[in-house]
Amino acid sequence: MQLTLKVWRQKNNKAEGKFEFHKIQAEEHMSFLEMLDVLNEKIVSEKKEPVAFEHDCREGICGSCSMVINGRPHGPQAGTTTCQLHMRAYKSGDTITIEPFRATSFPVIKDLVVDRSSFDNIIQAGGYISVNTGQAVDGNAIPVNRDDASDAFDSAACIGCGACVAACPNGSAMLFTSAKINHLEKLPQGKIEHNTRVKNMIKQMDKEGFGKCSNVGACGVECPKEIPMDNIAAMNRSYLTSVFTKE
Amino acid sequence: MRWITEFLTSSIGKKLVMSLTGLFLISFLIVHLLGNLQLLISDNGKSFNIYAHFMSTNPLIKVISIGLYAGILLHAIQGILIALQNKKAKGSKYAVNTNANGSWISKNMALLGTFILFFLCVHMGDFWYKVKFTDTLEMITYPGVDYQVKDVFKRVAVAFENIWIVIIYLVGLVALGLHLIHGFQSAFTSLGLQHKKYTPIINIIGILFSVGISLAYAVIPLIMYFSKLSNY
Numbered sequence: 001m002q003l004t005l006k007v008w009r010q011k012n013n014k015a016e017g018k019f020e021f022h023k024i025q026a027e028e029h030m031s032f033l034e035m036l037d038v039l040n041e042k043i044v045s046e047k048k049e050p051v052a053f054e055h056d057c058r059e060g061i062c063g064s065c066s067m068v069i070n071g072r073p074h075g076p077q078a079g080t081t082t083c084q085l086h087m088r089a090y091k092s093g094d095t096i097t098i099e100p101f102r103a104t105s106f107p108v109i110k111d112l113v114v115d116r117s118s119f120d121n122i123i124q125a126g127g128y129i130s131v132n133t134g135q136a137v138d139g140n141a142i143p144v145n146r147d148d149a150s151d152a153f154d155s156a157a158c159i160g161c162g163a164c165v166a167a168c169p170n171g172s173a174m175l176f177t178s179a180k181i182n183h184l185e186k187l188p189q190g191k192i193e194h195n196t197r198v199k200n201m202i203k204q205m206d207k208e209g210f211g212k213c214s215n216v217g218a219c220g221v222e223c224p225k226e227i228p229m230d231n232i233a234a235m236n237r238s239y240l241t242s243v244f245t246k247e
Numbered sequence: 248m249r250w251i252t253e254f255l256t257s258s259i260g261k262k263l264v265m266s267l268t269g270l271f272l273i274s275f276l277i278v279h280l281l282g283n284l285q286l287l288i289s290d291n292g293k294s295f296n297i298y299a300h301f302m303s304t305n306p307l308i309k310v311i312s313i314g315l316y317a318g319i320l321l322h323a324i325q326g327i328l329i330a331l332q333n334k335k336a337k338g339s340k341y342a343v344n345t346n347a348n349g350s351w352i353s354k355n356m357a358l359l360g361t362f363i364l365f366f367l368c369v370h371m372g373d374f375w376y377k378v379k380f381t382d383t384l385e386m387i388t389y390p391g392v393d394y395q396v397k398d399v400f401k402r403v404a405v406a407f408e409n410i411w412i413v414i415i416y417l418v419g420l421v422a423l424g425l426h427l428i429h430g431f432q433s434a435f436t437s438l439g440l441q442h443k444k445y446t447p448i449i450n451i452i453g454i455l456f457s458v459g460i461s462l463a464y465a466v467i468p469l470i471m472y473f474s475k476l477s478n479y
């Protein structure tokens with residue numbers, strides 16, 4: 001299939017970016033990233049600088065393959081990361097516009113690569129449980145209700161890709177932060193530090209400069225792991241409860 | 248006390264203020280409508296004028312109305328500040344905007360709010376200001392009522408003879424209806440009140456309320472305008 005790619009090129013964070021056009025030949029069996037590999041082979045053979053894009057697992061679990069394809073984070077397919085998107089979703093002759101995720105707290109490093117350290121900082125503020133080192137505890141020693149376990153897992157499915165921020169017109173990170181908070185809150189090990197976790201993670205989220213949720217709902221639609229918006233309401237509830245009823 | 252400022256400046260604290268002031272304004276809309284529907288009673292304004300007199304002289308109503316002005320200001324200022332901060336957090340726009348996700352209304356709450364604010368200025372300037380701070384209204388006495396009241400009804404009736412004023416009201420009400428279609432259910436989500444069992448019910452009530460309240464308000468200038476026409 002014959003494709004025209006309109007790709008964002010930006011040397012570094014300071015430089016001004018612009019779109020570059022490329023015509024390439026791709027196969028419909030290729031994943032979107034394999035198609036970009038073909039593009040880069042072509043660019044390298046012309047002795048030019050290849051397009052920088054992030055990728056790691058290529059199986060939809062690491063969350064690095066961030067880019068906006070024709071205006072949609074991770075492309076048009078619901079519940080699919082860019083690496084799991086295949087070229088059969090397109091037809092010969094299509095023009096595809098590829099841009100980096102855009103949010104002030106996700107500055108562009110180069111071309112399609114953005115810096116998502118702001119997410120790491122939110123996790124470091126409380127997205128963990130404190131355990132003393134020692135022998136590993138028997139996984140089944142603490143009973144967990146079946147429904148709680150699957151609720152926790154639904155939130156834990158978040159791969160921290162940042163598509164929610166990229167999709168949000170307010171650049172809000174509330175879907176990500178709430179998924180992380182609720183995942184731990186549902187489990188006995190996570191409940192212990194829940195109140196301080198909620199406060200600290202939200203404080204960090206605000207400090208990173210993310211926007212405020214207007215309940216638009218774009219995040220839930222674009223999330224490749226289909227994390228539901230309910231998480232945000234639950235986080236609001238947790239935050240209000242911990243501010244008004246706990247030390 | 249630091250927790251209070253910390254809370255009120257947090258993203259969720261700011262949204263709590265939006266949500267509570269929004270819901271307070273919604274409750275006001277209901278009371279205001281019930282009072283104003285008396286404009287449609289055909290007694291040449293008697294019940295409405297007596298009601299208006301009560302509303303502008305009762306001390307309890309005075310206190311509540313100060314709360315209301317504060318509520319509107321807080322909601323409007325906070326809303327515009329949040330919208331500006333969100334714009335900054337988004338930074339640059341995408342070259343391709345699909346508009347595939349999220350309703351137009353939910354992304355333009357501040358724009359709709361600004362329309363409402365503009366309408367409120369016209370509305371308050373035309374009635375509230377003239378009733379309170381000018382002597383342009385006639386005083387009348389009704390049989391069986393032992394005090395004089397201002398003829399607010401006439402002021403309203405004269406205003407609604409002007410088609411342009413009627414149009415401004417209708418536009419303002421469309422903006423209000425749209426603002427509430429998203430705002431009503433959004434306020435509950437901001438408070439953390441969301442559940443598979445009752446959220447669908449809140450959503451339906453929200454839409455019915457938003458459309459219903461705008462239509463009910465719109466009926467007043469429309470009936471007054473057209474009944475004047477048919478009197479000639």
Ligand code: HEM
Nearest residue numbers: 214266269272273323326356357360361364430433434437
């Ligand atoms: C009678 C008039 C009004 C009523 C009943 C009303 C009601 C509401 C409600 C219930 C919400 C939802 C709150 C939430 O998302 O938690 C809201 C949001 C909002 N309102 Fe109003 N509003 C009114 C007037 C205004 C005015 C005059 C402005 C500003 C110029 C305004 C600006 C906003 C903005 C920007 C939001 C969105 C906040 C956000 O999503 O972060 N509103 N309004």
Ligand code: SF4
Nearest residue numbers: 158159161162164223
């Ligand atoms: S909530 Fe979804 S879109 Fe947001 S970071 Fe997690 S997986 Fe990505």
Ligand code: FES
Nearest residue numbers: 058062063065083
């Ligand atoms: S490369 Fe890991 S999720 Fe796409």
